[in-house]
Amino acid sequence: MGTVSNNKENNNMNSGREGIRGWLNPTRYGWERVSYWLQRLTGLFLLVYFVGHVYETSSLTNGVDAWNSMLELTQTIGGHIFLILVIGTSTFHTVNGIRLIFTESGKGLGKPGRPDYPYNPSSLNYTQKSGIWIALLLACIAMLYGGMVLFGEGG
Amino acid sequence: MSNEENKKVQLKVYRTNYNKDDSSHYDKFEVPVKRWTTVLDALLHVKSYSDSSVGIRYSCRMASCGSCGMKINGKPSLACYTKISELKDDVIVCEPLPNFPRIRDLVSDFSQFFSHHKNMKPFIQNDKVSVDIDDKSDLVEFEQTHEDVDKYLQFSYCIRCGLCYSACPTVATDPKFPGPQALSQAYRYEADGRDNSKKTRFNIIDERHGIWRCHFAGSCSVVCPKGVDPALGIQLLKGHMLGLSKNNKKISTLRTKNNE
């Protein structure tokens, strides 16, 4: 099959795509969208941290002084806040990531069946939503705990 | 009730004509509304009595043809399926569907959307039973139980309105991604026992811009007006493709006539 359409003069047509703004705004369409957005953001953040961390540890190779001066850089208020963020994001990313591995393999989403009006899509069920909430909750707890450890010890 | 009699709302309609380099703007119209007035009714009222040049696409006015998708107060919706009284707002903003090229005013171009659908080979393929009946004197249908039908029925009721396509964050940046509509149709045919094509659709969607570009943002299922739940179909399909869950469909065979 083909479709006939005359595209000659439609070159200037607006593509209408939301572009990057489409995923920058997670406030529409519910919790699953928030989860999608946070998973990305935390993933990217962790990648940045990870590369930084590999660089940080490389100071080991330059002896104890280099290591200590690197440590000093991180033992600041800012550094601690950054670390707490790492703890939070990694907790969220991990917990939610495990949830996603299950859901994206079709587990825990319910079975297809006759939809009854008003439609409640079974893939947006409360097990899934609570998975997201739990990930958020655990991330908060981990951050609190991390904060206590970091700031508690004379930071 | 009496103050409802003469209730009016303001309709803000996105206007532009891309071929004319019109700069886009919003036109405002006052329309009278009743309890049952839909956004489509209101737009047609505008078209009949205020400004006949408003571009809209519409046909069935009963949410079964999929023509009238647009963004209403920020959310992709069917105009004929959205009652003004439900919106609980005195200003109704109508904009074209995001993620579709725009033709004029509220009308968008669906050609790419349709071609994604077509790429899924959305038809029954079966190498055991001839899909086209050759011998018209021997008419037997496939045997399918209620359970067999339920496996795909839900995905069958996609009216191709494109709302899911306009809500999906991946589609927003990746035009090569087939989108929730096409992918859920791929699942619809995969789940149908009458189809026994092994892996042809898997090969089509196991691409760089294929099914793995869905990250279960779920927005498609949030906006779908027909309960299709494309997100579900897509994740189930992924499970089958990863080999983590089995496609437990029963391959249907033709009924034998004398077992009735």
Place this chain on the structure above:
Amino acid sequence: MTETLSYDIIIVGSGLAGLRAAISAASKNKNLKIAVISKVQAMRSHSVSAEGGTAAVLCENEGDNLESHVYDTIKGSDFLADQDVAERLVKKVPYEIIQLDRWGMPWSRKENGGIDQRKFGGYSFPRATYAQDKVGFYEMQTLFDTCLKYENIVFFNEWFCSSILHNDGAFQGFTCIEIKNGHFVNVIAPAGIICTGGAGRIYSFSTYAYSSTPDGLDMAYRAGLALKDMEFVQFHPTGILPSGILITEGARGEGGYLINSTGERFMKIYAGNKLELAARDVVSRSMITEIQAGRGFKHETGVDCLKLDLRHLEGEKIKEKLAGIREIGIKFSGIDIIEEPIEVRPVCHYMMGGIHSNLDGATELNGLWVAGEASCNSLHGANRLGANSTSECLVWGTITGELAANYSIKHRDKSINIDNQQISLDEKRIYDGIFRGRGEVNPYEVRKELTDTMDEKAYVYRTESALIEGLKKIRHLKSLSWKHVDDQAKEYNTNFINVMELDSMLRVAEVVLLGALNRRESRGAHARIDYNTRDDNNFLKHTLAYYNDEGEPKMSWHPVTFTRYAPVERRY
């Protein structure tokens, strides 16, 4: 010079009939280039709204038989059906049902895994094959998806056909407007099939999609082809208020009751045996009689109505078999049919009439066929039985597709010399007459008045005086200076299309009224208060209307074909 595109077969309309014809022609020969032109995107055609079922004899070993379906159809038609046509339908439709199943149609199933059927009005056996209550939608989807298999089918989405090109009694092609950019293009081919569907939008209170306007009928009419039996308009008993959206007959087929304001199942007075499942014309008349006797309800819009009660069906059954209308009820009427009876009123639903064609769907032009609701091969006579229309679309889609393919192969090498004068005349009519017309009256108001007039004057019961008033009104509207298009843009100009549609509505509405006026009897869906019996001596014949450039349509008659069944009185 306008642009010209050349194909082997052109199908106008992408409803059930059009898509079925496309597949039939495409599978006949892979080298035939087939154009499917539709003024809406292919899948948006009105056929998606069909709800209830498709009639076919599938269970011969459970007591059904072909002959019974033939007879039910003819009886339903009030003996105005051409009997050979009914026989052909019944013989061919089982194949269509099974073929759809092989193509992926989600038919509802019986426990044993076979295709299930439900009761429908006017049939002596449960014969409506169904898929929940979204039959037309699923059929459209199955056919459309199957079309995608064929590389030789090309869709012209959102192209509006305006006229038929013909020469020497032979079809040549169509003139079209590409809606997206306003281009005027000729599409030519040796063979064509018109599948433009019904025209129920000439009524205000109507179950039809907004796209169901008579432009297809009008196109044939202006090309000199006859419109047949246009006075027979079916009013479906159960349209909801205020939108006119349909509650399928399947709701009564599953056991729904019609009740009046005293809570009585009044159909027992009018059709003691079949009750709510009598033929549609009978039920609709009974409803209007009840309302006139003061036993109706008042809807909050002030319109009289009755109620359809489904509460005694179990919620689960409704959710399984009538999910779509439950949704419609909740959404468009604010009523959940599981909990409350729903207000309904007879509503314009089907046009038995259409473009005059023979048993094969061939028209009076060589190389041009019609299929589906646009055609009148006289299958439905004076009243169609529910579920017989989708059957018709499928059967004659297949037949005409095949015939057109054969014809096209035979005439392939003959070059088509199109008559440029015809094209320029048409361009003048459209662009000078309509697009750049200088009318002052708002065409949308004219359309509203036209459809309201039809609602009022040519509804379930008709009288001479009302019909004459209606005719006067239509002619008055026609003479007003309404021909103009405010929106002068080329791109996606729906204002322009709306006015083109109105132009055709005015002509076709006139034919409906004239036919109704001339038929001084009551038969099937055409009920005259002043001639309230069937008159087989004078009117057992079809009405034909031919276009006349200068004035009134030329009306004539056409005989009915009988094979085996002599007319008897109809009782349900």
Place this chain on the structure above:
Amino acid sequence: MASLRLRESQITKIHYLTGILSLFAVAIHILFRLIMPFGQSLSYENVVANYHNIFYVILLESILVLISIHGFNGLRIILIELKQSPKWESTITILVLISMIGVIAYGTRTIVIASGL
């Protein structure tokens, strides 16, 4: 080259697998630091001492590899969804691969030197 190209489904499997495995690896990594007071865990001596435990070295190396694969593939996913053209995509793939190998190599260098292998 073409034959070397993995199907996206395989890449996805790797992505999930590296995600899960790094969870365990990282968990042990952090546990190691929690068995002693946090402040001491970071002292040069303690850290270098850890590096002389062969199991810990293997652990660190696998964390390095797993997370690099997972993280940079994640970055690749995001980037190819942003813009589509053969050129952009191959650039992205190559850049991501290079960065991944780079980070692994750089980290491995630290491990090798610190552990005195």
